[in-house]
Amino acid sequence: MQKLDAQLGPSLVRPYSLRNSPREKGRYLICVRRDDAGRGGSRTLHRGLTVGRRLRISPPRNHFPLVAAGHHVLVEGGIGITPLLSMAEALAARGASSVLHHYTSGAAEAPLLERLHTSALGERAVVHHSDQGDTVRAGLPAELQVPEPDTAVHVCGPDGFMTHVAAEATAAGRHPEQLHTERFAPAAPPSAEAGDGAKAEVPTAHGVEGGLSCEQGICGACPTPVLAGDPDHRDEVQTPDERAAGDRITLCCSRARTPELLLDL
Ligand code: FES
Structure with a gap:
């Protein structure tokens, strides 16, 4: 199953599943249910998207593949x-x-x-x-x-x-x-149990950005290689084996078990 990220505003990016077949060329088909109690993505699309308006989108990616089975x-x-x-x-x-x-x-x-x-x-x-x-x-x-x-x-x-x-x-x-x-939503909100509850802004430099989309650990847009340190995984997209390997971290929601994490941004 493929998804793309749609840029809906200056800092509003949301992932959407593609409804049409990967074999179909010439269009991407998404379906968006309006959720007035949501975080704003569906409202923005339903109110502001009109025929002819251009959207910036990412290439499709697939983190929920069909597995081989009888x-x-x-x-x-x-x-x-x-x-x-x-x-x-x-x-x-x-x-x-x-x-x-x-x-x-x-x-x-x-x-x-x-x-x-x-x-x-x-x-x-x-x-x-x-x-x-x-x-x-x-x-x-x-x-x-x-x-x-x-x-x-x-x-x-x-x-x-x-x-x-x-x-x-x-x-x-x-x-x-x-x-x-x-x-479509995390199973449980991230807790601060493994940390001290403090927040820190992580500055970006040299144009490096984290590539965030859902910001909830469910879309698979932001897994980033870990070069050193021990991630505290809070996402829903990595498998148990991938979590155990500890060589990638979802930047949007996960944390560190070690005082320092070295990431390959
Ligand atoms: S932005 Fe979606 S998993 Fe991190």
Whole structure:
């Protein structure tokens, strides 16, 4: 699943998942749900973006790739359909064994539901409506209730939704390494428990910038090589193995366990 960063203002950069296939040339398709209680990115886009206006964007990057497996189960809630529908279509195009489960509050609110019905997924897509009692809390999809060794599970949606799916799938015997998650918000706000709570401005010099986007540790825009020191990881994008290696740090949210970190900016 690919993302790009869009510059929405002088210091306002936000990451967006690409909805269209990497094979499609000539346009990038993103879907943005307006969130008036959010940090301002979606409001800026909905109010200020008009046809013909130019946006500065980054090249696409991919930190949530499809992993190799004999069968893929894609589970998403709400706007989580944005990245996973692209994955489902890519899997269908290559004839891979897969199923997409789309959880929504109701038919009237289902984002991209029409697109889902007109896609080539057919029986590879299952829509669940919570206003009909069909929720993940009422029961996980049958594919997740039995451990299957050669199955990859990708999950995307609101934090509570993802936490519940991951916990239930693990309790049903699914190995944690089979679960791959993509968050729109951090699982928990960073705490100051490992530090003294003091803030410090890190000056940039010689035009060096950190390349921040989401500023929440969820987009994968800012991992930076660590040359010396021990990072205290607070992000959601690095795998447990990458965290253990300690050779990259997400600048936007992580910290240092050692008095000094030497970074390759
Ligand atoms: S800016 Fe998104 S992970 Fe750091």
